[in-house]
Amino acid sequence: MGRILIRFNEQQVSEPIASQIIIEYKVPMAILSAHINNKGGEILVEVPDEMEKKVIQAFRQRGVTITVPRLIDVNIDRCFSCGTCIALCPVEAINFDKENTVQFNKEKCLGSSCSICVDACPARAIKTVKPNGNNNQVKKS
Numbered sequence: 001m002g003r004i005l006i007r008f009n010e011q012q013v014s015e016p017i018a019s020q021i022i023i024e025y026k027v028p029m030a031i032l033s034a035h036i037n038n039k040g041g042e043i044l045v046e047v048p049d050e051m052e053k054k055v056i057q058a059f060r061q062r063g064v065t066i067t068v069p070r071l072i073d074v075n076i077d078r079c080f081s082c083g084t085c086i087a088l089c090p091v092e093a094i095n096f097d098k099e100n101t102v103q104f105n106k107e108k109c110l111g112s113s114c115s116i117c118v119d120a121c122p123a124r125a126i127k128t129v130k131p132n133g134n135n136n137q138v139k140k141s
């Protein structure tokens with residue numbers, strides 16, 4: 001499944017653009033997060049890999065801004081297992097294993113459309129990277 005971040009402006013947010021694309025392309029689109037009001041906003045969606053390019057093109061043809069969210073990466077040497085990222089993650093994408101090692105679940109993580117852990121980490125051990133970057137484990141040193 002591919003993830004895309006869809007940004008609607010004030011005019012677009014009142015139009016049924018996503019619904020039209022779902023119907024027209026018969027594409028299942030799972031909404032992972034949404035931050036929208038009458039001024040605009042963004043939704044993070046997941047679509048089948050084979051449909052991703054078509055869906056991106058369809059939104060762009062309608063003038064909607066599309067980006068591919070960046071992933072999370074960590075600096076092993078900086079983490080001191082404080083647990084802040086675990087406490088704040090809205091989708092439980094981070095946990096400690098038995099060795100007090102932080103484990104990220106890439107499937108759950110909302111990436112740069114969230115970034116709460118990136119901003120909150122007191123050690124600045126977490127950063128966002130391009131989707132083909134490496135990740136994802138923090139070992140306690």
Ligand code: SF4
Binds near residue numbers: 083084123
């Ligand atoms: S990655 Fe940062 S916030 Fe998370 S446990 Fe390590 S030091 Fe704490």
Ligand code: SF4
Binds near residue numbers: 109
């Ligand atoms: S960016 Fe951090 S806080 Fe947000 S979902 Fe991913 S792991 Fe959780």
